[in-house]
Amino acid sequence: MLLNAANARYGRPEDLKQLLRAAHALDIMVYLDVVYNHFGPQLNYLHSYAERFFTSRHATGWGPAVNLEGQDGVFVREFLIENAMMWLRDYGFDGLRLDAVHALKDNSDRHFLVELAETVRNEFAGRRVHLMLENEANQAHLLRRSQGLARHYDAQWADDFHNALHVLLTGEREGY
Incomplete structure:
Protein backbone atom coordinates (compact mmCIF):
# COMPACT_ATOMS: atom_id res chain seq x y z
CA MET A 1 0.00 0.00 0.00
CA LEU A 2 1.68 3.16 -1.19
CA LEU A 3 -1.04 5.77 -0.76
CA ASN A 4 1.49 8.56 -0.37
CA ALA A 5 3.54 7.65 -3.44
CA ALA A 6 2.92 8.81 -6.96
CA ASN A 7 2.68 6.02 -9.50
CA ALA A 8 6.10 5.40 -11.06
CA ARG A 9 4.59 5.95 -14.53
CA TYR A 10 4.56 9.68 -13.69
CA GLY A 11 8.24 9.65 -12.78
CA ARG A 12 9.51 11.20 -9.59
CA PRO A 13 7.23 13.32 -7.38
CA GLU A 14 8.83 16.42 -8.90
CA ASP A 15 7.89 15.17 -12.39
CA LEU A 16 4.25 14.78 -11.40
CA LYS A 17 4.24 18.26 -9.88
CA GLN A 18 5.74 19.62 -13.10
CA LEU A 19 3.02 17.86 -15.12
CA MET A 29 -7.74 20.86 -14.36
CA VAL A 30 -6.40 17.57 -13.06
CA TYR A 31 -8.25 15.16 -10.77
CA LEU A 32 -6.66 12.28 -8.90
CA ASP A 33 -8.49 8.99 -8.50
CA VAL A 34 -8.04 7.89 -4.89
CA VAL A 35 -8.90 4.44 -3.58
CA TYR A 36 -9.58 4.41 0.15
CA ASN A 37 -12.10 1.56 0.14
CA HIS A 38 -9.77 -1.42 -0.26
CA PHE A 39 -6.13 -2.42 -0.48
CA GLY A 40 -5.99 -5.73 -2.23
CA PRO A 41 -6.35 -8.58 -1.66
CA GLN A 42 -3.59 -9.37 -4.20
CA LEU A 43 -0.10 -8.29 -3.13
CA ASN A 44 -1.44 -6.48 -0.08
CA TYR A 45 0.32 -7.25 3.17
CA LEU A 46 -1.13 -4.42 5.23
CA HIS A 47 -3.36 -6.95 7.03
CA SER A 48 -0.21 -8.69 8.28
CA TYR A 49 1.30 -5.75 10.13
CA ALA A 50 -1.59 -3.32 10.64
CA GLU A 51 -4.54 -5.50 11.61
CA ARG A 52 -6.39 -2.63 13.28
CA PHE A 53 -6.51 -0.77 9.94
CA PHE A 54 -9.32 -3.21 9.06
CA THR A 55 -12.44 -4.41 10.82
CA SER A 56 -14.40 -7.63 10.71
CA ARG A 57 -17.58 -5.69 11.63
CA HIS A 58 -18.08 -4.98 7.93
CA ALA A 59 -17.11 -6.85 4.78
CA THR A 60 -16.58 -5.70 1.22
CA GLY A 61 -15.93 -7.50 -2.03
CA TRP A 62 -12.24 -7.09 -1.22
CA GLY A 63 -12.40 -8.64 2.25
CA PRO A 64 -12.63 -6.91 5.65
CA ALA A 65 -13.62 -3.26 5.45
CA VAL A 66 -11.27 -0.39 6.21
CA ASN A 67 -11.80 0.49 9.88
CA LEU A 68 -13.41 3.92 10.12
CA GLU A 69 -15.16 3.42 13.47
CA GLY A 70 -14.24 3.46 17.13
CA GLN A 71 -10.89 4.13 18.74
CA ASP A 72 -8.83 2.30 16.10
CA GLY A 73 -10.81 4.02 13.36
CA VAL A 74 -9.65 7.46 14.52
CA PHE A 75 -6.11 6.80 13.29
CA VAL A 76 -7.33 5.36 9.98
CA ARG A 77 -9.60 8.36 9.35
CA GLU A 78 -6.78 10.80 10.13
CA PHE A 79 -4.39 8.87 7.88
CA LEU A 80 -6.77 8.88 4.91
CA ILE A 81 -7.77 12.53 5.34
CA GLU A 82 -4.14 13.60 5.56
CA ASN A 83 -3.47 11.61 2.40
CA ALA A 84 -6.19 13.52 0.54
CA MET A 85 -4.85 16.81 1.88
CA MET A 86 -1.33 15.94 0.73
CA TRP A 87 -2.42 15.37 -2.88
CA LEU A 88 -4.36 18.64 -2.95
CA ARG A 89 -1.85 20.74 -1.01
CA ASP A 90 1.58 19.39 -1.98
CA TYR A 91 0.92 18.36 -5.57
CA GLY A 92 -1.79 20.87 -6.46
CA PHE A 93 -4.43 18.50 -7.80
CA ASP A 94 -7.67 20.34 -8.55
CA GLY A 95 -9.90 17.59 -7.26
CA LEU A 96 -10.28 14.03 -6.13
CA ARG A 97 -12.45 11.22 -7.45
CA LEU A 98 -13.11 8.83 -4.58
CA ASP A 99 -13.45 5.23 -5.75
CA ALA A 100 -16.37 3.01 -4.70
CA VAL A 101 -17.30 4.94 -1.58
CA HIS A 102 -20.26 2.63 -1.00
CA ALA A 103 -17.63 0.20 0.34
CA LEU A 104 -16.54 2.69 3.03
CA LYS A 105 -18.60 1.18 5.82
CA ASP A 106 -19.00 3.65 8.65
CA ASN A 107 -21.71 3.79 11.31
CA SER A 108 -20.10 6.70 13.17
CA ASP A 109 -22.18 9.73 14.10
CA ARG A 110 -20.16 11.73 11.55
CA HIS A 111 -19.51 9.60 8.48
CA PHE A 112 -15.95 9.56 7.16
CA LEU A 113 -17.07 11.07 3.82
CA VAL A 114 -18.60 14.06 5.60
CA GLU A 115 -15.48 14.55 7.74
CA LEU A 116 -13.23 14.34 4.68
CA ALA A 117 -15.29 16.84 2.67
CA GLU A 118 -15.60 19.31 5.55
CA THR A 119 -11.85 19.13 6.22
CA VAL A 120 -11.06 19.79 2.56
CA ARG A 121 -13.58 22.64 2.36
CA ASN A 122 -12.18 24.26 5.53
CA GLU A 123 -8.52 23.83 4.62
CA PHE A 124 -8.95 25.17 1.09
CA ALA A 125 -11.65 27.77 1.79
CA GLY A 126 -10.30 30.23 -0.79
CA ARG A 127 -9.62 27.65 -3.47
CA ARG A 128 -12.01 25.73 -5.71
CA VAL A 129 -11.41 22.04 -5.01
CA HIS A 130 -13.65 19.51 -6.75
CA LEU A 131 -14.72 16.35 -4.95
CA MET A 132 -16.39 13.55 -6.87
CA LEU A 133 -17.82 10.27 -5.61
CA GLU A 134 -18.14 6.93 -7.31
CA ASN A 135 -21.06 5.65 -5.29
CA GLU A 136 -23.16 2.69 -6.40
CA ALA A 137 -25.67 3.64 -3.69
CA ASN A 138 -26.17 7.02 -5.45
CA GLN A 139 -26.56 8.84 -2.13
CA ALA A 140 -27.74 12.25 -3.33
CA HIS A 141 -27.66 13.76 0.17
CA LEU A 142 -23.86 14.02 -0.13
CA LEU A 143 -24.34 16.37 -3.08
CA ARG A 144 -26.84 18.73 -1.41
CA ARG A 145 -26.09 21.96 0.35
CA SER A 146 -26.96 21.97 4.02
CA GLN A 147 -27.87 25.08 6.02
CA GLY A 148 -26.42 27.45 3.44
CA LEU A 149 -23.01 25.75 3.53
CA ALA A 150 -21.16 24.58 0.47
CA ARG A 151 -22.06 21.10 -0.62
CA HIS A 152 -19.85 18.27 0.54
CA TYR A 153 -19.33 16.73 -2.91
CA ASP A 154 -19.62 18.32 -6.32
CA ALA A 155 -20.41 15.36 -8.52
CA GLN A 156 -21.40 11.73 -8.69
CA TRP A 157 -19.46 9.45 -11.04
CA ALA A 158 -22.25 7.53 -12.76
CA ASP A 159 -21.11 4.13 -13.95
CA ASP A 160 -24.64 2.80 -14.42
CA PHE A 161 -24.75 3.27 -18.20
CA HIS A 162 -21.29 1.76 -18.65
CA ASN A 163 -22.18 -1.21 -16.46
CA ALA A 164 -25.46 -1.89 -18.30
CA LEU A 165 -23.74 -1.64 -21.67
CA HIS A 166 -20.91 -3.93 -20.52
CA VAL A 167 -23.38 -6.63 -19.44
CA LEU A 168 -25.36 -6.25 -22.67
CA LEU A 169 -22.30 -6.54 -24.90
CA THR A 170 -20.28 -9.17 -23.00
CA GLY A 171 -22.78 -11.11 -20.94
CA GLU A 172 -20.40 -10.71 -17.99
CA ARG A 173 -22.34 -9.89 -14.83
CA GLU A 174 -19.76 -10.15 -12.04
CA GLY A 175 -19.05 -6.65 -10.74
CA TYR A 176 -21.45 -5.04 -13.21
Whole structure:
Protein backbone atom coordinates (compact mmCIF):
# COMPACT_ATOMS: atom_id res chain seq x y z
CA MET A 1 0.00 0.00 0.00
CA LEU A 2 1.68 3.16 -1.19
CA LEU A 3 -1.04 5.77 -0.76
CA ASN A 4 1.49 8.56 -0.37
CA ALA A 5 3.54 7.65 -3.44
CA ALA A 6 2.92 8.81 -6.96
CA ASN A 7 2.68 6.02 -9.50
CA ALA A 8 6.10 5.40 -11.06
CA ARG A 9 4.59 5.95 -14.53
CA TYR A 10 4.56 9.68 -13.69
CA GLY A 11 8.24 9.65 -12.78
CA ARG A 12 9.51 11.20 -9.59
CA PRO A 13 7.23 13.32 -7.38
CA GLU A 14 8.83 16.42 -8.90
CA ASP A 15 7.89 15.17 -12.39
CA LEU A 16 4.25 14.78 -11.40
CA LYS A 17 4.24 18.26 -9.88
CA GLN A 18 5.74 19.62 -13.10
CA LEU A 19 3.02 17.86 -15.12
CA LEU A 20 0.35 19.51 -12.96
CA ARG A 21 1.96 22.95 -13.36
CA ALA A 22 2.07 22.46 -17.15
CA ALA A 23 -1.58 21.41 -17.22
CA HIS A 24 -2.57 24.42 -15.12
CA ALA A 25 -0.62 26.74 -17.45
CA LEU A 26 -2.93 25.48 -20.21
CA ASP A 27 -6.03 25.94 -18.00
CA ILE A 28 -6.46 22.18 -17.67
CA MET A 29 -7.74 20.86 -14.36
CA VAL A 30 -6.40 17.57 -13.06
CA TYR A 31 -8.25 15.16 -10.77
CA LEU A 32 -6.66 12.28 -8.90
CA ASP A 33 -8.49 8.99 -8.50
CA VAL A 34 -8.04 7.89 -4.89
CA VAL A 35 -8.90 4.44 -3.58
CA TYR A 36 -9.58 4.41 0.15
CA ASN A 37 -12.10 1.56 0.14
CA HIS A 38 -9.77 -1.42 -0.26
CA PHE A 39 -6.13 -2.42 -0.48
CA GLY A 40 -5.99 -5.73 -2.23
CA PRO A 41 -6.35 -8.58 -1.66
CA GLN A 42 -3.59 -9.37 -4.20
CA LEU A 43 -0.10 -8.29 -3.13
CA ASN A 44 -1.44 -6.48 -0.08
CA TYR A 45 0.32 -7.25 3.17
CA LEU A 46 -1.13 -4.42 5.23
CA HIS A 47 -3.36 -6.95 7.03
CA SER A 48 -0.21 -8.69 8.28
CA TYR A 49 1.30 -5.75 10.13
CA ALA A 50 -1.59 -3.32 10.64
CA GLU A 51 -4.54 -5.50 11.61
CA ARG A 52 -6.39 -2.63 13.28
CA PHE A 53 -6.51 -0.77 9.94
CA PHE A 54 -9.32 -3.21 9.06
CA THR A 55 -12.44 -4.41 10.82
CA SER A 56 -14.40 -7.63 10.71
CA ARG A 57 -17.58 -5.69 11.63
CA HIS A 58 -18.08 -4.98 7.93
CA ALA A 59 -17.11 -6.85 4.78
CA THR A 60 -16.58 -5.70 1.22
CA GLY A 61 -15.93 -7.50 -2.03
CA TRP A 62 -12.24 -7.09 -1.22
CA GLY A 63 -12.40 -8.64 2.25
CA PRO A 64 -12.63 -6.91 5.65
CA ALA A 65 -13.62 -3.26 5.45
CA VAL A 66 -11.27 -0.39 6.21
CA ASN A 67 -11.80 0.49 9.88
CA LEU A 68 -13.41 3.92 10.12
CA GLU A 69 -15.16 3.42 13.47
CA GLY A 70 -14.24 3.46 17.13
CA GLN A 71 -10.89 4.13 18.74
CA ASP A 72 -8.83 2.30 16.10
CA GLY A 73 -10.81 4.02 13.36
CA VAL A 74 -9.65 7.46 14.52
CA PHE A 75 -6.11 6.80 13.29
CA VAL A 76 -7.33 5.36 9.98
CA ARG A 77 -9.60 8.36 9.35
CA GLU A 78 -6.78 10.80 10.13
CA PHE A 79 -4.39 8.87 7.88
CA LEU A 80 -6.77 8.88 4.91
CA ILE A 81 -7.77 12.53 5.34
CA GLU A 82 -4.14 13.60 5.56
CA ASN A 83 -3.47 11.61 2.40
CA ALA A 84 -6.19 13.52 0.54
CA MET A 85 -4.85 16.81 1.88
CA MET A 86 -1.33 15.94 0.73
CA TRP A 87 -2.42 15.37 -2.88
CA LEU A 88 -4.36 18.64 -2.95
CA ARG A 89 -1.85 20.74 -1.01
CA ASP A 90 1.58 19.39 -1.98
CA TYR A 91 0.92 18.36 -5.57
CA GLY A 92 -1.79 20.87 -6.46
CA PHE A 93 -4.43 18.50 -7.80
CA ASP A 94 -7.67 20.34 -8.55
CA GLY A 95 -9.90 17.59 -7.26
CA LEU A 96 -10.28 14.03 -6.13
CA ARG A 97 -12.45 11.22 -7.45
CA LEU A 98 -13.11 8.83 -4.58
CA ASP A 99 -13.45 5.23 -5.75
CA ALA A 100 -16.37 3.01 -4.70
CA VAL A 101 -17.30 4.94 -1.58
CA HIS A 102 -20.26 2.63 -1.00
CA ALA A 103 -17.63 0.20 0.34
CA LEU A 104 -16.54 2.69 3.03
CA LYS A 105 -18.60 1.18 5.82
CA ASP A 106 -19.00 3.65 8.65
CA ASN A 107 -21.71 3.79 11.31
CA SER A 108 -20.10 6.70 13.17
CA ASP A 109 -22.18 9.73 14.10
CA ARG A 110 -20.16 11.73 11.55
CA HIS A 111 -19.51 9.60 8.48
CA PHE A 112 -15.95 9.56 7.16
CA LEU A 113 -17.07 11.07 3.82
CA VAL A 114 -18.60 14.06 5.60
CA GLU A 115 -15.48 14.55 7.74
CA LEU A 116 -13.23 14.34 4.68
CA ALA A 117 -15.29 16.84 2.67
CA GLU A 118 -15.60 19.31 5.55
CA THR A 119 -11.85 19.13 6.22
CA VAL A 120 -11.06 19.79 2.56
CA ARG A 121 -13.58 22.64 2.36
CA ASN A 122 -12.18 24.26 5.53
CA GLU A 123 -8.52 23.83 4.62
CA PHE A 124 -8.95 25.17 1.09
CA ALA A 125 -11.65 27.77 1.79
CA GLY A 126 -10.30 30.23 -0.79
CA ARG A 127 -9.62 27.65 -3.47
CA ARG A 128 -12.01 25.73 -5.71
CA VAL A 129 -11.41 22.04 -5.01
CA HIS A 130 -13.65 19.51 -6.75
CA LEU A 131 -14.72 16.35 -4.95
CA MET A 132 -16.39 13.55 -6.87
CA LEU A 133 -17.82 10.27 -5.61
CA GLU A 134 -18.14 6.93 -7.31
CA ASN A 135 -21.06 5.65 -5.29
CA GLU A 136 -23.16 2.69 -6.40
CA ALA A 137 -25.67 3.64 -3.69
CA ASN A 138 -26.17 7.02 -5.45
CA GLN A 139 -26.56 8.84 -2.13
CA ALA A 140 -27.74 12.25 -3.33
CA HIS A 141 -27.66 13.76 0.17
CA LEU A 142 -23.86 14.02 -0.13
CA LEU A 143 -24.34 16.37 -3.08
CA ARG A 144 -26.84 18.73 -1.41
CA ARG A 145 -26.09 21.96 0.35
CA SER A 146 -26.96 21.97 4.02
CA GLN A 147 -27.87 25.08 6.02
CA GLY A 148 -26.42 27.45 3.44
CA LEU A 149 -23.01 25.75 3.53
CA ALA A 150 -21.16 24.58 0.47
CA ARG A 151 -22.06 21.10 -0.62
CA HIS A 152 -19.85 18.27 0.54
CA TYR A 153 -19.33 16.73 -2.91
CA ASP A 154 -19.62 18.32 -6.32
CA ALA A 155 -20.41 15.36 -8.52
CA GLN A 156 -21.40 11.73 -8.69
CA TRP A 157 -19.46 9.45 -11.04
CA ALA A 158 -22.25 7.53 -12.76
CA ASP A 159 -21.11 4.13 -13.95
CA ASP A 160 -24.64 2.80 -14.42
CA PHE A 161 -24.75 3.27 -18.20
CA HIS A 162 -21.29 1.76 -18.65
CA ASN A 163 -22.18 -1.21 -16.46
CA ALA A 164 -25.46 -1.89 -18.30
CA LEU A 165 -23.74 -1.64 -21.67
CA HIS A 166 -20.91 -3.93 -20.52
CA VAL A 167 -23.38 -6.63 -19.44
CA LEU A 168 -25.36 -6.25 -22.67
CA LEU A 169 -22.30 -6.54 -24.90
CA THR A 170 -20.28 -9.17 -23.00
CA GLY A 171 -22.78 -11.11 -20.94
CA GLU A 172 -20.40 -10.71 -17.99
CA ARG A 173 -22.34 -9.89 -14.83
CA GLU A 174 -19.76 -10.15 -12.04
CA GLY A 175 -19.05 -6.65 -10.74
CA TYR A 176 -21.45 -5.04 -13.21
